[in-house]
Amino acid sequence: MSLRSLFEWMDALPSSIALRESLYAFPVLLTIHVVSLVMFAGLVVMMDLRLVGLAYRSTRFSQIQARLFPWQMVGMVFTTLTGLLLFYMQPMRYFGKVYYWLKLALIMLAGLNAIVFHLTTYRSVDQWDTTGPPFKAKVAGVLSIAMWACIVAFGRFAAYDWLTFE
């Protein structure tokens, strides 16, 4: 079964059609998706700005990370659930869009960046918490800001018929 036929199968499911034909599903889901994404990305960026050394320099990084993490996750849950539903109701709208696939790939990479940072550089946080993040940590912060900015931008660009394939 090809990816395309999987998308077509989803597109024909009664619940997908019902959501697609609903007058309110799209505007309501899209609005929740965007607003919760902005909240999630906002708190991630504030943490990354600390990592890079541009904000909250007098606060230990481990403290910002630990305190903001649960709230970042609240935003992520809302934006992910609404994002999955938006995809589920119109799979064929996104299937051929390069920006949609780039966005998905970047979400994976941003997640990977966070996990690798946690398993490597962050393990020695006790040593650099008071003196300031090392170069490797700053790189992770810059990458995170750049990737989330592109994720927001590509999500918006996926609304247009730019860069499409069959």
Place this chain on the structure above:
Amino acid sequence: MLLPLFEWFDALRVGDWISNSSYAAPVINVMHLLALVVVFGSLLIVDLRLLGRGMTEQPVASVARAARPWLIGALICMLLTGLPQILSLPIRQYYSPFFWMKMRLLLVALIFTFTLRHKVTLADEARVGPVWGKVVGLTSIALWTLVAVEGRLIGLFS
């Protein structure tokens, strides 16, 4: 009442370079959205603290002071990317109920943020008490969320 002003915007044709390009409007819109990310980050970090959540190891005033330049900088970027969007389609904005709802809410949110919220975040926490801080934090989140929602709805229904 403001229709002549928006007709004048339309007649200025300064928005033509945006309307004539298929990329200008989406790119400006994305920059507006990216600035909104920073607006929400710098607001929420303080509002959560006012609610007794998030960065509780720091005093409210120091969380607010560190967030302030980011909030003001991001709001200036919102203005710089928002005005061209009005000027490119002034008549469409004029007849959008969501545009006017957003502008009213934005005015209230700005006044609230730079008067009452500013005072409460910088005041002595013992004097302000926990209830006022919570009311201000919740009001701030509600107002700015509504501004963002109305903004999204302008594009969806017009």
